[in-house]
Amino acid sequence: MIILHDDFLTVQIDQMGAELISVKDNESQIEYMWQADSTFWGRHAPILFPIVGRLHDDQYQLQDQTYGLTQHGFARDRDFTVVSQTPTKVILEQRADAETKQKYPFDYQLTVTFELKAHELQVAMTVMNPNQQELPFSIGAHPGFNVPLDTAGGSFTDYQVTVAPKRVYDRIPLSGPYSEVNQQVTDDFRQPKGLNHQAFDQDAKILALNGEETTVMLSSTKDDHGVALHVGGAPYVGIWSPYPKEAPFVCIEPWWGIADPVDHDGNFLTKPGLNRLAANQQFTAAYSISYF
Template sequence: MTVKLENEHLVVEIHEHGAELRSVYNKEHQIEYIWQGDPKYWGRHAPVLFPIVGRLQDNQYTFNDQTYYLNQHGFARDLNFIVVAQTPTTATFELRDNPLTKSLYPFSFILQLRYTLTDDDRLSIEYYVSNAENDPIYFQIGGHPAFNVPMDTTSKFSDYYVNVDPVKKYDRINLIGPYSDPKHPSEFDAHIPLRLRYDDYKDDAIILGLEKETTSLVLATLFESHGVTMELENADYVGIWTPYGKNAPFVCLEPWWGLADTIDADGDLTHKFAINKLDGQSDFSGKWSLTFF
């Protein structure tokens, strides 16, 4: 089932499968901002990453001396959520633990995603993780929205850039294969706009450490005719990605509360780098938004 949110300018579609954002359409300019999932390049739109971000060493981890197998980015993107609240401009999707999730991830949880479309063409996305048990749970979560680039017929991929604010030098977390190397960051200088070039993604995503600082990214052309602003309220990292070697007409801006296993990970989930520990009877929230122009 697809849920539709709408205001004067935009129509937003979110599918219950994965609670995935599938479309943001500008009615006046007839612009589709969200990548439409051509499998020739990448068959998804904006998957939700939970309970891990990235890949585990050998796609497995241990907890309480038991081994569990979990594919890249976890299972939430491949399961159906339930719509638990809806208005013309808001929708809340929910996923709870079940026998399938328990076979992959031995924790009880409630995961909610709340989408809110406002009159200023902002789409707010809120993640809520609840632990109703007494023992702590361990998890990561993130978004993976892909945006059409170019967004019109008068520009090309290399006309676009990403600006990051605050304008400063960030730690860039490098990847070695699919695994992260946070002990040896390089420097990303946000004083210089990131011009989109396919060769920059030869080693996968560009990952910046944000340390939960409020951060915004603007994806636009040099002429700024149309684009997207992403605002991150409390994210730990943001990834910028397009598949290398495919000349794909999209780019992803990805807010993350987590990171792929490190190159020296020992496999114990409680030791995992950038893992979130949520104590019993506690809640977690992660918030970000998109503004379309």
Template sequence: MVTLKNDYLTVTINPLGAELTSVRDNASHLEYMWSADKAFWGRHAPFLFPIVGRLQDNQYQVNGQTYQMTQHGFARDRVFTVAEQGATAVTFQLRADEVSREKYPFDFDLTITYTLTDHELRVAAQITNENDQRMPFSFGAHPGFNLPFGGAPADFTDYQVTVAPKRVYQRVPLVGPYSDTQHAVPLDLTHPLALTHDLFAHDAQVLTLDDRETTVMVSTPNDDHGIALTVAAPYLGIWSPYPKQAPFVCLEPWWGLADDVQATGDLETKVAIQHLDPHASFNAGYQITYF
């Protein structure tokens, strides 16, 4: 495990998946991150690469060849190398190898950098295409947060999600595990969204952000604690398991989507796929404020 610490927060990150596992307030010992209780969901905050969501039949094609890949890709299950480390910052690295090429036939360099400043944790990802051809990919993050935070006198349904800018967003419905991009529906977020377990009866609430900088805050009137995630991404998922009444919620910046209900299986034309030119780099990031 890698630990970052300043006057306010202590952060723990596992090189397995470069996964954030704990963010604890130094004064109150309040724990913000989900515990990865396998009875509900056995992860804390995985990264999603080289796909987001599920592929139809868990497979896709590139250049006429079929490859198998399960939901959210393989990066979350690979051990990253610690490339650089200091007291309040660390960079993890994952590079293509024989194992990854069996699932994804591209050479890549993925780095994840965490930087802790006061009450804020910044997460920066860089993906470099090390091929002489264009590389299709998706990327996402999936941090889960305790509800209540550290045992506050509240439960899941006492929390709300506030989104800024306040506006009506387009929501991408999910049909089973697949995106139905042709039937997006409006979601009025000019007012806070009350969290209920039934909100996730049809899986995640997937907001279209159109790469606009957006802040999503989870808080309760019962106390002063919460988190705020700021990102400029194409999409953001809000998720908690259903019908399990799990005591956590995930806020998920996505640079990609699960396969569309009308997907052909061709990775090049996959819905919301990113493309990276030969030897070019893609940068994505977000920051989380803990209060």
């Protein structure tokens, strides 16, 4: 277990999947991160790579071969090694091996950096292409936050979601686990939206950000506590809580990729939201979370 700390927060990160598993306020001892109760969802904040979302039949075609790859890819279920660590910063790394190439036939180097700065945790996920051939991939984050934060009381419906810039966003519906990228609807975030479980009856709310700097905040209407996730350069953000389980958490998920469209033919190279890295180049997907 990796521990980062400063005067305000203490952070725990698991080397398995480079998964953020705990963020506690040093004074109040509020735990911000969802604690992976498998009754609802047995993860905290998985890293999504080399795909985001689900493939049709959990498989794809590439160069006349078929490969199997389950939802959100495999990086979250594999160990990372520690490259360097200080009290407030750690760099973790995962590389391709024979096992990953059975599912995803590319060399890759995935580096994840966590840096604590006062009340903010900065996260950077960097993919490097050591190949001479192009590297196609998607990547994303999936942090879950306790709602309510106050273990002594409060309820899910005491919280609200605020998105900045305040505007009407294009939203991509899901049909089962697959995206309806050509059937976009709109979602009005000119005002905060109160949380309720019924809002997630069609799974995640996927907002199209088009790379614009965006902040999504979960906050209580009863006190001053909450979280704010800030991202720049991401095409999508998902907001999700399981339904109909009425789980006491919400995920805010910056994505550089998306699930297969309903009508996708399975060709990996025509998958929407795919990033492509030239030989010896790198791509960084970064976001930050402020805790208050």
